[in-house]
Amino acid sequence: xxxxxxxATKELCYHCxxxxxxxxxxxxxxxxxxxxxxxxxxxxxxxxxxxxxxxxDSPGKRTQxxxxxxxxDEPGIINQLLDYKHDKASIxxxxxxxxxxxxxxxxxxxxxxxxxxIFSSRIDFLKRQVTISFKHEEIxxxxxxxxxxxxGYEPLISLQDVVKENSHSINKSLIQKIAVAGFLMGNVMLFxxxxxxxxxxxxxxxQHLFGWLNLAFSIPAxxxxxxDYFISAATSLKHRQINLDxxxxxxxxxxxxxxxxxxxxxxxxxxxDTLTGLVFLLLMxxxxxxxxxxxxxxxxxxxxxxxxxxxxxNNGIEKPIAIEEINIGxxxxxxxxxxxxxxxxxxxxxxxxxxxxxxxxxEPIHKVLGEIIYAGGRQTAEAIELEVVKPVSQSYLTGxxxxxxxxxxxxxxxxxxxxxKYFSLGVFIIAFSATIYWLFNNDNxxxxxxxxxxxxxxxxxVLSLSTPFTLSAILSIFDKKGFYVKNTDAVxxxxxxxxxxxxxxxxxxxxxxxxxxxxGILDHYEQTLVASLIRNSSHPLSRQILxxxxxxxxxxxxxxSEIPGKGISGTIHHQKIYLGNSSILPKNTAIKESNGTxxxxxxQYKGSFQAVQQWRSGLPxxxxxxxxxxxxxxxxGDTDQEYAALKNMFPTKTKINFRQSPxxxxxxxxxxxxxxxxxxxLGDGLNDAGxxxxxxxxxxxxxxxxxxxxxxxxxxxxxxxxLLPNFIALSRDGLKVVKISFAIxxxxxxxxxxxxxxxxxxxxxxxxxxxxxxxxxxxxxxxxTHYFAKKNKL
Amino acid sequence: MNILYFLVGCSVLMALVFLAAFFWxxxxxxxxxxxxxxxxxxxxxxxxxxxxxxxSNKPQS
Numbered sequence: 001x002x003x004x005x006x007x008a009t010k011e012l013c014y015h016c017x018x019x020x021x022x023x024x025x026x027x028x029x030x031x032x033x034x035x036x037x038x039x040x041x042x043x044x045x046x047x048x049x050x051x052x053x054x055x056x057d058s059p060g061k062r063t064q065x066x067x068x069x070x071x072x073d074e075p076g077i078i079n080q081l082l083d084y085k086h087d088k089a090s091i092x093x094x095x096x097x098x099x100x101x102x103x104x105x106x107x108x109x110x111x112x113x114x115x116x117x118i119f120s121s122r123i124d125f126l127k128r129q130v131t132i133s134f135k136h137e138e139i140x141x142x143x144x145x146x147x148x149x150x151x152g153y154e155p156l157i158s159l160q161d162v163v164k165e166n167s168h169s170i171n172k173s174l175i176q177k178i179a180v181a182g183f184l185m186g187n188v189m190l191f192x193x194x195x196x197x198x199x200x201x202x203x204x205x206x207q208h209l210f211g212w213l214n215l216a217f218s219i220p221a222x223x224x225x226x227x228d229y230f231i232s233a234a235t236s237l238k239h240r241q242i243n244l245d246x247x248x249x250x251x252x253x254x255x256x257x258x259x260x261x262x263x264x265x266x267x268x269x270x271x272x273d274t275l276t277g278l279v280f281l282l283l284m285x286x287x288x289x290x291x292x293x294x295x296x297x298x299x300x301x302x303x304x305x306x307x308x309x310x311x312x313x314n315n316g317i318e319k320p321i322a323i324e325e326i327n328i329g330x331x332x333x334x335x336x337x338x339x340x341x342x343x344x345x346x347x348x349x350x351x352x353x354x355x356x357x358x359x360x361x362x363e364p365i366h367k368v369l370g371e372i373i374y375a376g377g378r379q380t381a382e383a384i385e386l387e388v389v390k391p392v393s394q395s396y397l398t399g400x401x402x403x404x405x406x407x408x409x410x411x412x413x414x415x416x417x418x419x420x421k422y423f424s425l426g427v428f429i430i431a432f433s434a435t436i437y438w439l440f441n442n443d444n445x446x447x448x449x450x451x452x453x454x455x456x457x458x459x460x461x462v463l464s465l466s467t468p469f470t471l472s473a474i475l476s477i478f479d480k481k482g483f484y485v486k487n488t489d490a491v492x493x494x495x496x497x498x499x500x501x502x503x504x505x506x507x508x509x510x511x512x513x514x515x516x517x518x519x520g521i522l523d524h525y526e527q528t529l530v531a532s533l534i535r536n537s538s539h540p541l542s543r544q545i546l547x548x549x550x551x552x553x554x555x556x557x558x559x560x561s562e563i564p565g566k567g568i569s570g571t572i573h574h575q576k577i578y579l580g581n582s583s584i585l586p587k588n589t590a591i592k593e594s595n596g597t598x599x600x601x602x603x604q605y606k607g608s609f610q611a612v613q614q615w616r617s618g619l620p621x622x623x624x625x626x627x628x629x630x631x632x633x634x635x636x637g638d639t640d641q642e643y644a645a646l647k648n649m650f651p652t653k654t655k656i657n658f659r660q661s662p663x664x665x666x667x668x669x670x671x672x673x674x675x676x677x678x679x680x681x682l683g684d685g686l687n688d689a690g691x692x693x694x695x696x697x698x699x700x701x702x703x704x705x706x707x708x709x710x711x712x713x714x715x716x717x718x719x720x721x722x723l724l725p726n727f728i729a730l731s732r733d734g735l736k737v738v739k740i741s742f743a744i745x746x747x748x749x750x751x752x753x754x755x756x757x758x759x760x761x762x763x764x765x766x767x768x769x770x771x772x773x774x775x776x777x778x779x780x781x782x783x784x785t786h787y788f789a790k791k792n793k794l
Numbered sequence: 795m796n797i798l799y800f801l802v803g804c805s806v807l808m809a810l811v812f813l814a815a816f817f818w819x820x821x822x823x824x825x826x827x828x829x830x831x832x833x834x835x836x837x838x839x840x841x842x843x844x845x846x847x848x849x850s851n852k853p854q855s
Contacts, residue, residue, distance in 0.1 A: 102833050125830040175820060183813045
C-alpha cells in the first residue's frame with residue numbers, strides 16, 4: 001500500500017501534491033516540496049497519524065508562513081470565542097477553510113492523539129467547522145490553535161466569528177412547526193376519512209368525537225404553527241401595507257372560526273383538514289425558501305476581513321488587544337502580512353502597503369512617516385508602528401457599512417407582495433357580493449356559508465408556494481454552475497436589473513493568473529545568477545520568476561539575505577545581486593518604473609519583472625452578449641493604463657471611469673439609481689463593498705469560494721462569469737413561470753368560488769381542491785424551470 | 795365499537811410519542827450535520843492499530 005503511494009507520488013509532494021521543484025526535501029523516503037509540508041508530515045508521523053495519507057493521495061495543502069496567536073492568551077478574547085466553559089473542559093468551534101476531504105475529517109477527529117488534553121473533536125464537513133472540547137487547564141486556546149496551524153489546518157478567526165449569528169435557531173423553530181403541522185395534518189386526515197366516505201348509523205356516535213378532536217387539533221395548527229402569519233400580517237397592516245401574509249392570516253383565522261362554529265353549533269365536520277393541510281404546505285414553502293448555503297456567508301462585512309486582535313505597544317510592552325477596544329492614540333505594532341484595523345498615522349518603520357482591498361490597486365504603495373494609512377491595508381514589509389487616529393468602526397473604509405443610504409432595503413417588495421393587495425381586494429369583493437346576494441334572498445345561513453367559503457377557497461396558498469418552489473429550483477441550478485444567490489428575493493432583483501456596472505481588477509481580470517513580463521535583457525549567465533539566488537526564497541513571486549528563467553545549474557550563494565516584503569540579495573562569485581522592489585536596491589540606482597521586481601547585478605540595473613494581469617477568458621464575447629440588452633459601465637479603482645484594452649472590448653457608449661474611490665463608486669451607483677435604473681454591480685474587494693451593498697443586485701466575484709467576499713446578494717465564481725447572460729435570462733424565465741402558475745391557480749380558484757358563492761362548498765371539495773392545485777403547481781413549476789434551464793444552456 | 799375510543803386515544807398517543815422523539819432529535823442536533831457521519835463510518839480502526847505496531851514504538855508526545 002505504502003509502496004504504491006510512493007510510486008504514484010514520485011514527482012509530486014507527498015503532502016500537498018504540488019509538483020516538486022529542483023530542491024527536494026526528503027523524510028522517511030517521501031519527497032516534499034517545502035519545509036512546511038515536511039514539518040506537517042513529521043508531526044503526523046511522530047503521533048502515529050500517517051493514516052492521514054492512506055485515505056487520499058496527498059491530502060494536505062501548502063501552508064503559509066508562521067502566524068502570531070498571542071492574542072489568544074487574552075481572557076477577554078478567549079471568552080468571546082468559547083462556545084461553552086465548564087470548570088474542567090471548554091468547547092470551541094473553529095471555521096477551517098482547508099477542510100476538503102475525508103483525510104481532513106480523519107485527522108481532525110484524531111486530534112486527541114497529538115495532545116491528550118483534547119477530549120474530542122468533531123467535524124461538520126459542509127460547514128468546514130470543527131468543534132473541539134479540551135481541558136483548558138492543561139492546554140491553552142492558543143496552544144490548541146497552534147497545533148491546528150502546525151498540522152496545516154489554520155482556523156480562520158475573525159470578528160464575524162465572535163459575533164455569531166443566530167439564524168440557525170430561527171430555522172430550527174420553523175422545522176419544529178413543520179413537524180407539529182405534519183402531526184396535526186396526519187391525525188386530522190385520519191379522523192376526517194369516515195366523513196369523506198359517509199357515515200352509517202353505527203358510526204354516527206363517533207362524529208361528535210371526531211369533530212371535537214379535529215377542532216382540538218386545529219387550535220395549535222392555527223395559533224402555534226400559523227403564528228408567524230398573524231404577526232407578519234399585523235406588522236404590515238401597521239405600516240399600512242398589505243403583504244401576502246395578510247390574506248393568508250385572514251384565511252387561517254377564517255378556517256379556524258368556521259370549523260369551531262360548525263363543530264360547536266351545528267355538529268358538522270368543519271374545515272379542520274383544509275386548515276391543517278394549508279398550514280403544513282405554507283410552512284413547507286417557507287422552508288424551501290429559507291434554504292441556506294452553509295459554506296457561504298453573504299452578509300460579511302469588514303469584521304470578517306479584519307483580524308480579531310492587534311498588538312499594541314504601551315511603554316515598550318507589547319500587548320494584544322481586541323479590535324473593538326482600540327482607542328484613538330493607541331500605538332499599534334503591525335507585522336509583515338498583518339492588516340491595519342483602523343485609520344492610523346505611520347510613526348516608525350518602512351511601510352509598503354498592499355491596499356488592494358481598499359483601492360483595487362494591486363501594487364504595494366510606499367508610505368512615509370507621518371502619513372495616514374487607511375484601515376484595510378496590509379503591510380508587506382517589516383514591522384511598523386502606528387498611532388490610531390480613528391476608532392475601527394468609523395474608519396475610512398469601515399464607515400462604508402454605516403452609511404445611511406442602505407435603509408432603502410426595506411422598501412423592496414417582491415412580486416407576491418405587490419400582487420397580494422389586488423388579490424385581497426378581489427376576494428373581498430366576491431365574498432361581500434355573495435353575502436349580500438344571499439342576504440337579499442333572506443338566507444342568513446347561506447350568506448355566512450358563502451362568505452366564509454369564498455375566503456377559504458380563494459386561498460393564495462398556491463401563490464405563496466409557486467414562488468419559493470420556482471425560484472429555489474432556479475437557485476439550485478445556479479449553484480451547480482458556481483453562482484450562489486443569497487435568497488429567492490434576490491433572484492427577482494436579478495431579473496429586474498437593466499444596468500450592469502463592472503469593477504476592473506479581480507472582476508474583469510483574474511488576479512490569480514497574473515503572468516510575468518520582463519523588461520530589459522538578461523544573458524544566460526545572468527539568468528543563472530538570478531536563479532541561484534532566487535531558489536533560496538519561498539515567496540510565491542520568487543517561484544514564479546524561477547519558472548521564467550532559463551538555467552542549467554545553480555551557483556553557490558554567499559551572504560544571502562531576505563527582507564520580507566522588499567526582496568532578496570546575495571553574493572555569487574563576488575558579484576552582488578539585488579532582487580526586489582525599489583526600496584532594497586542600492587541608493588543610486590536609476591530605475592525606469594517604480595513598480596515591479598527589479599534586478600541589479602554589480603550595481604548595474606538590469607530590468608524588472610512586471611506582473612501583467614490577465615483578462616478573464618472569453619471576456620469580449622461575454623461583453624458583446626451583455627451589451628445587446630444592458631447598459632454597461634466600468635468603475636475601476638486602478639490607474640488608467642488599461643484604458644485602450646477596455647475601450648476595445650466594450651461598446652463605444654460604455655462609460656469607463658478610473659481612479660474611483662470606494663465612496664465614489666457608491667455615489668456612482670446612487671446616481672444611476674436616481675435615473676430609475678436597476679443596477680447590478682459586479683465587484684470583488686472591500687473597495688467595492690459599499691457599491692455592492694447599494695446596488696439592486698450586488699455580485700461578488702471570487703476565484704476561490706472560501707476567500708473573503710464582501711457582503712452581497714450573490715457570489716459568482718470567476719470561471720462562471722461567461723454564463724452571466726444565461727443566468728439573467730433564466731431568472732427572467734423563472735418570473736414568467738411564476739406568472740403562469742399564478743394563472744393556473746386562478747383557474748382552480750374560480751372552480752372553488754363557483755361552489756363557494758352558492759354556499760354549497762362542502763369540506764370535502766375544499767379538502768380535495770387544495771392538494772390537487774398544489775400538486776399541479778409544484779410539478780408545473782419544476783418541469784417548467786428545468787425546461788427553461790435547458791433552453792438557456794444551464 | 796366502543797373499543798374505537800380506546801384505539802383513537804392510542805393512535806394519538808403514539809403520534810405524540812413520535813413527535814416528541816423528533817423534537818428530541820432536533821434539539822440534540824442530530825439533524826445538524828447529515829453529511830459527515832457518512833464518512834466517519836468508513837474510517838478503519840484496524841489498519842490504524844497495525845500501523846502503530848509496524849512503524850514505530852515511539853511514546854506519544
